[in-house]
Amino acid sequence: MIEFETPKPIAQQQYVLQTVAENMMRPVSRYFDEHEHEIPWDYINFMHQAMKASGAGSLAPKDEKKEQDPNKPKRPPIGYQLLAHMLEIISWGDVGMYLVTPGGGLGAAAVQAAGSPEQKKKFLARFAGEKPTFAAMCMTEANAGSDTSAIRTTAVLDEKTNEWVLNGEKIFVTAGDKALTEYEQSGKGFIVVWATIDPEAGRAGMRSFVVEAGTPGVKVTKLEHKLGIRCSDTASIVLQDARVPYDHILGSPTVEKTTKGFKGAMATFDATRPLVAATGIGVARAALEEVKKMLAEQGVEIRYGLPRQKLTNVEREVIDMEVMLRSAWLMVIKAVWMADNRKPNALESSMSKVKAGDVVTKITQKAVELMGPLGYTRDTLLEKWFRDAKITDIYEGTGQINRLVVARHILGYRGRDLR
Amino acid sequence: MYSFEPSEEQKMLIDAVSRYAVNDLRAAAHDAEEESKLPQSVVSKGWEMGVLQASIPEGYGGFGEHSVVTGVLAAEEMAYGDLAGTLAVMTPGLFVLPILLGGTEEQKQQYIPPVIEADWQPYTAALIEPSFDFDPNELKTTAKADGDDYVLTGEKTYVPFAKDAEAMIVYANLDGATQGFIVPKGADGLAVGEERIKLMSLNALPLYSLKLEGVRVPKANRLGGEAGHDMGPILAANRVALAALAVGVAKAAFEYSRDYAKEREAFGVKIAQKQAIAFMLAEMATEIEAIRLLNWEAAWKLDVGKEDAAKDAYLAATGAVDMVMMVTDRAVQILGGHGYIREHPVEMWMRNGRGFATFTGLAIV
Numbered sequence: 120m121i122e123f124e125t126p127k128p129i130a131q132q133q134y135v136l137q138t139v140a141e142n143m144m145r146p147v148s149r150y151f152d153e154h155e156h157e158i159p160w161d162y163i164n165f166m167h168q169a170m171k172a173s174g175a176g177s178l179a180p181k182d183e184k185k186e187q188d189p190n191k192p193k194r195p196p197i198g199y200q201l202l203a204h205m206l207e208i209i210s211w212g213d214v215g216m217y218l219v220t221p222g223g224g225l226g227a228a229a230v231q232a233a234g235s236p237e238q239k240k241k242f243l244a245r246f247a248g249e250k251p252t253f254a255a256m257c258m259t260e261a262n263a264g265s266d267t268s269a270i271r272t273t274a275v276l277d278e279k280t281n282e283w284v285l286n287g288e289k290i291f292v293t294a295g296d297k298a299l300t301e302y303e304q305s306g307k308g309f310i311v312v313w314a315t316i317d318p319e320a321g322r323a324g325m326r327s328f329v330v331e332a333g334t335p336g337v338k339v340t341k342l343e344h345k346l347g348i349r350c351s352d353t354a355s356i357v358l359q360d361a362r363v364p365y366d367h368i369l370g371s372p373t374v375e376k377t378t379k380g381f382k383g384a385m386a387t388f389d390a391t392r393p394l395v396a397a398t399g400i401g402v403a404r405a406a407l408e409e410v411k412k413m414l415a416e417q418g419v420e421i422r423y424g425l426p427r428q429k430l431t432n433v434e435r436e437v438i439d440m441e442v443m444l445r446s447a448w449l450m451v452i453k454a455v456w457m458a459d460n461r462k463p464n465a466l467e468s469s470m471s472k473v474k475a476g477d478v479v480t481k482i483t484q485k486a487v488e489l490m491g492p493l494g495y496t497r498d499t500l501l502e503k504w505f506r507d508a509k510i511t512d513i514y515e516g517t518g519q520i521n522r523l524v525v526a527r528h529i530l531g532y533r534g535r536d537l538r
Numbered sequence: 539m540y541s542f543e544p545s546e547e548q549k550m551l552i553d554a555v556s557r558y559a560v561n562d563l564r565a566a567a568h569d570a571e572e573e574s575k576l577p578q579s580v581v582s583k584g585w586e587m588g589v590l591q592a593s594i595p596e597g598y599g600g601f602g603e604h605s606v607v608t609g610v611l612a613a614e615e616m617a618y619g620d621l622a623g624t625l626a627v628m629t630p631g632l633f634v635l636p637i638l639l640g641g642t643e644e645q646k647q648q649y650i651p652p653v654i655e656a657d658w659q660p661y662t663a664a665l666i667e668p669s670f671d672f673d674p675n676e677l678k679t680t681a682k683a684d685g686d687d688y689v690l691t692g693e694k695t696y697v698p699f700a701k702d703a704e705a706m707i708v709y710a711n712l713d714g715a716t717q718g719f720i721v722p723k724g725a726d727g728l729a730v731g732e733e734r735i736k737l738m739s740l741n742a743l744p745l746y747s748l749k750l751e752g753v754r755v756p757k758a759n760r761l762g763g764e765a766g767h768d769m770g771p772i773l774a775a776n777r778v779a780l781a782a783l784a785v786g787v788a789k790a791a792f793e794y795s796r797d798y799a800k801e802r803e804a805f806g807v808k809i810a811q812k813q814a815i816a817f818m819l820a821e822m823a824t825e826i827e828a829i830r831l832l833n834w835e836a837a838w839k840l841d842v843g844k845e846d847a848a849k850d851a852y853l854a855a856t857g858a859v860d861m862v863m864m865v866t867d868r869a870v871q872i873l874g875g876h877g878y879i880r881e882h883p884v885e886m887w888m889r890n891g892r893g894f895a896t897f898t899g900l901a902i903v
């Protein structure tokens with residue numbers, strides 16, 4: 120039965136997070152944009168306590184293993200749907216600040232997706248600890264962006280000590296600094312590093328490793344200065360003979376002929392892509408709402424229902440923005456609904472990311488354009504949202520990579536048929 | 539809760555309609571368009587699918603209840619076969635559904651069963667007017683109260699099956715509001731154009747213009763009786779119907795060009811293996827899905843009576859106009875020179891596509 124009613128638990132969370140977004144994020148949004156690399160500890164501490172209190176602990180979705188009362192009708196799972204709504208709202212508050220929300224982010228998600236039960240226990244418990252704690256995912260290298268098979272970082276097993284020895288340089292690590300640097304206010308984090316255990320094996324040799332903060336040989340070498348999402352640290356990390364215990368490898372330590380392990384890693388993107396799309400949509404919604412509010416203050420009313428020929432240009436633009444935003448959001452909802460219901464969603468996941476990447480870029484660009492001098496000024500947040508939104512079409516797979524994924528699916532092609 | 543899964547009943551209906559769309563409508567579409575004639579047997583068979591009958595309660599001769607979502611799903615599927623044929627099959631709905639949505643109990647009892655319980659018959663409605671800024675909420679055709687009657691004056695166009703119609707709803711401006719009036723066949727002052735009007739596409743659908751020169755109808759023929767009716771839900775049901783049809787046409791064009799691209803070779807590979815083509819196809823599929831979901835939500839909101847349902851229906855229809863134009867245009871582009879030749883259906887779908895900005899009033903679910 121086709122339905123579009125927001126589930127009650129989600130509506131309740133929306134209400135709470137709306138307050139957080141309005142009161143803890145928006146008032147300092149501009150400040151942290153202008154003061155790149157300063158850390159919003161107030162927000163971080165608040166979110167950490169709030170998530171601990173609510174039992175959320177981490178933004179990563181929980182395994183749903185609660186004993187079901189057999190007499191009660193089974194409720195369909197909504198974990199990813201809830202998460203998508205939460206991320207959308209706090210990104211509506213400020214997407215840069217969302218990216219410094221403690222709880223492990225993509226690093227924890229990688230452990231959650233590929234780790235053994237023991238590894239999950241060992242690495243994920245810290246996020247419910249006293250202090251806010253961070254983790255990060257290190258995939259990109261200077262010469263390996265979307266083409267992750269070009270990763271050159273190596274992991275060699277030292278059989279004498281039974282340790283993996285990692286060497287290489289990672290760039291564009293979101294929250295890399297907070298994951299590795301032990302601040303007074305934060306707990307001990309980790310990074311998940313992608314490396315090859317067999318350079319001859321290509322993708323089949325690719326594995327991920329948990330590297331704890333404080334590991335000798337691991338160093339943050341640079342913090343990027345970016346177009347937007349400035350509140351979020353983007354780090355370069357060098358690994359020089361960094362030694363990690365044997366059991367820090369996620370997945371099988373032996374190289375098989377298949378690329379199963381690698382594909383498993385790629386499959387985590389099926390879950391995360393619509394979530395990243397959701398964050399972009401939060402930014403675009405902020406921009407669109409602001410435009411409509413500013414127009415209303417000027418006495419401009421959007422006359423829905425008129426034929427196109429009778430609308431003003433401003434009305435047409437706003438209506439088109441609404442069409443784009445809502446349809447992209449529904450694609451996100453569908454993708455996470457499929458994830459919750461264990462339906463294969465690689466196509467819908469990438470599609471939602473393609474669409475969101477496009478529309479949030481267009482909507483925020485239009486918002487600045489439509490408001491003229493009031494849009495381009497740093498007195499309002501429109502220009503910031505324009506800069507913030509652009510990253511949606513770049514990280515977690517560029518628009519082009521996701522088009523490739525979509526195209527392969529709709530054509531029934533594999534990588535070698537369409538590259 | 540969210541769900542994107544049609545019910546079992548809906549799936550069965552979609553399946554049946556889908557077979558009809560491909561085996562009958564699509565098979566007849568090319569010749570119907572070229573010869574400006576759709577075989578009545580094809581139309582009758584489409585009627586027997588029972589899409590409209592299933593949305594009418596038993597009390598009025600149907601066997602179900604009105605569901606905009608179900609109507610949307612069926613319309614998508616049927617238009618995948620052929621737009622003109624689908625509009626022909628759906629035309630009696632233009633008469634029946636507004637009465638169901640806005641009519642008095644008496645009007646429902648009187649007008650709906652004779653249409654629903656019989657074979658397909660020409661019952662229709664006249665909304666569109668011949669002006670560039672045609673606006674369903676500001677019609678130029680007027681209705682004036684005069685004694686026990688309303689007097690209708692004005693011009694209409696794009697009225698399907700007007701020549702043979704047993705009865706039609708004529709929409710007119712009554713003191714600033716759009717209201718429907720039931721006009722029987724052969725009413726005095728009602729002049730149906732001698733010739734069918736000719737459009738860029740929809741050749742298979744007989745469309746006529748109308749002149750209303752002081753057409754008198756009794757007050758009882760006003761939709762909703764003395765109190766009249768709200769045009770909002772009727773227009774909204776029109777809009778989601780059009781958006782659904784646009785999705786169907788776009789899906790047809792997308793799949794045809796996708797399959798072509800997987801066959802056609804250039805430079806030693808299939809053209810679908812070139813990113814220039816593959817990316818076009820990826821974007822076409824994405825846009826179709828986007829508007830489809832937007833329209834589903836609007837349809838669902840209409841069914842459950844959400845406050846902003848009419849606005850969402852408008853947004854879905856607006857988005858659908860751009861989507862179907864973009865998708866059908868690209869389908870022609872992917873076939874290249876072959877796309878421009880009338881042996882392939884994509885050029886017809888492109889002509890269909892451009893019409894959606896104009897078709898408000900030609901379909902309802």
